[in-house]
Amino acid sequence: MTVTTTSSGHTLPADWRDYYALTKPRVMSLVIFTGICGLLAAPGSINPVLGFTAILCIALGAGGAAALNQWWEADIDAGMKRTSQRPLPAGRMDPVNARDFGIGISAGSVGLMGLAIGWLAAGILAFSIFYYAVIYTIWLKPRTPQNIVIGGGAGAFPPMIGWVAVTGDITLMPVLLFAIIFMWTPPHFWALALFVQSDYAKVGIPMMPVVKGEASTRKQIFAYSILLVPLAATPWFIGGTGALYGITALVLSLAFLALSVPVSFRRSVPDDTMKPEKRLFAFSIIYLFALFGAIVLDRVADYQNWPIPGVTA
Numbered sequence: 001m002t003v004t005t006t007s008s009g010h011t012l013p014a015d016w017r018d019y020y021a022l023t024k025p026r027v028m029s030l031v032i033f034t035g036i037c038g039l040l041a042a043p044g045s046i047n048p049v050l051g052f053t054a055i056l057c058i059a060l061g062a063g064g065a066a067a068l069n070q071w072w073e074a075d076i077d078a079g080m081k082r083t084s085q086r087p088l089p090a091g092r093m094d095p096v097n098a099r100d101f102g103i104g105i106s107a108g109s110v111g112l113m114g115l116a117i118g119w120l121a122a123g124i125l126a127f128s129i130f131y132y133a134v135i136y137t138i139w140l141k142p143r144t145p146q147n148i149v150i151g152g153g154a155g156a157f158p159p160m161i162g163w164v165a166v167t168g169d170i171t172l173m174p175v176l177l178f179a180i181i182f183m184w185t186p187p188h189f190w191a192l193a194l195f196v197q198s199d200y201a202k203v204g205i206p207m208m209p210v211v212k213g214e215a216s217t218r219k220q221i222f223a224y225s226i227l228l229v230p231l232a233a234t235p236w237f238i239g240g241t242g243a244l245y246g247i248t249a250l251v252l253s254l255a256f257l258a259l260s261v262p263v264s265f266r267r268s269v270p271d272d273t274m275k276p277e278k279r280l281f282a283f284s285i286i287y288l289f290a291l292f293g294a295i296v297l298d299r300v301a302d303y304q305n306w307p308i309p310g311v312t313a
């Protein structure tokens with residue numbers, strides 16, 4: 001077994017990077033960011049050590065759920081070009097170790113969240129782990145083209161968990177933050193699915209482009225992108241944020257909608273470069289980072305006193 005040495009000369013087991021890869025760090029970086037934003041945007045305050053603990057629990061829970069997802073899907077991942085080099089399909093790790101790692105950090109995250117922060121936040125964290133690892137990965141993903149629409153809920157919980165860690169209760173605002181990610185997920189993923197659909201067809205996963213075809217998928221991307229415009233601005237409309245967030249949300253969502261237009265009203269041709277789809281997918285990630293960053297900036301900049309349409313004169 002090769003070993004890796006750190007800058008200080010300490011050796012690490014060669015497979016620590018595989019355990020890290022099991023947590024899907026690149027994807028989960030945005031998931032955790034939305035959790036941090038939910039915590040920072042919530043009214044009230046939290047001890048910084050407890051705040052850090054809450055975010056650590058969200059990160060461990062997301063990573064544990066991702067490890068369980070990869071343990072369950074090792075055979076599917078082996079059949080897709082995009083995922084074939086992951087630790088399990090590539091044979092670099094014992095599946096039992098991946099499963100135990102996923103269970104361990106998931107359970108640890110829920111227990112620590114409950115003891116340090118509160119059992120409502122811990123309960124939502126536990127449910128989101130179950131939602132991703134069981135409801136989405138085992139039940140929905142292999143059965144229905146609505147898999148990522150319903151399953152998208154799993155990825156929408158982190159900002160609610162961060163918010164509840166501070167306030168201790170679920171109000172309309174964290175529900176709206178959940179709804180925004182829920183509505184964002186289908187165009188985010190289907191833009192990608194349009195240019196990797198052959199992979200999913202090969203392993204028999206009923207993603208929308210495989211089951212309903214490109215035209216239907218493209219129209220649905222447009223529909224969700226239209227709905228995202230008013231939804232993303234709703235926290236402002238109801239007075240939950242100031243105009244800094246509200247205007248940023250409208251500009252970002254209209255840009256998102258504009259990028260969805262070429263995706264929605266075209267058909268791919270043989271050897272298509274799929275540029276519009278790749279642009280929309282890439283922008284979907286920038287969009288969510290910027291949108292949730294704006295929620296925090298708005299809270300910090302205290303724009304709460306700006307005139308809010310329909311609420312103040």
Ligand code: HEM
Pocket residue numbers: 026027028029030031034082136147148151152154155156181185188189192285288
């Ligand atoms: C069921 C819901 C979702 C599905 C099916 C999905 C699917 C995917 C897929 C297949 C990729 C390509 C990454 C790879 O090849 O490993 C990806 C990338 C990404 N996803 Fe999603 N995603 C979902 C939800 C989310 C959520 C909720 C977030 C964050 C809040 C998110 C953030 C990202 C990010 C940041 C990337 C880029 C990762 C990179 O650069 O490698 N995704 N998504």
Ligand SMILES: CC(C)=CCC/C(C)=C/CC/C(C)=C/COP(=O)(O)OP(=O)(O)O
Pocket residue numbers: 024027031058061062065069073083125128129132154155156157158
């Ligand atoms: C706190 C907590 C539990 C957070 C979870 C957040 C979450 C569910 C994010 C979704 C991330 C994602 C890439 C889903 C796709 O899985 P996939 O198996 O369809 O993607 P793949 O084909 O790349 O493996």
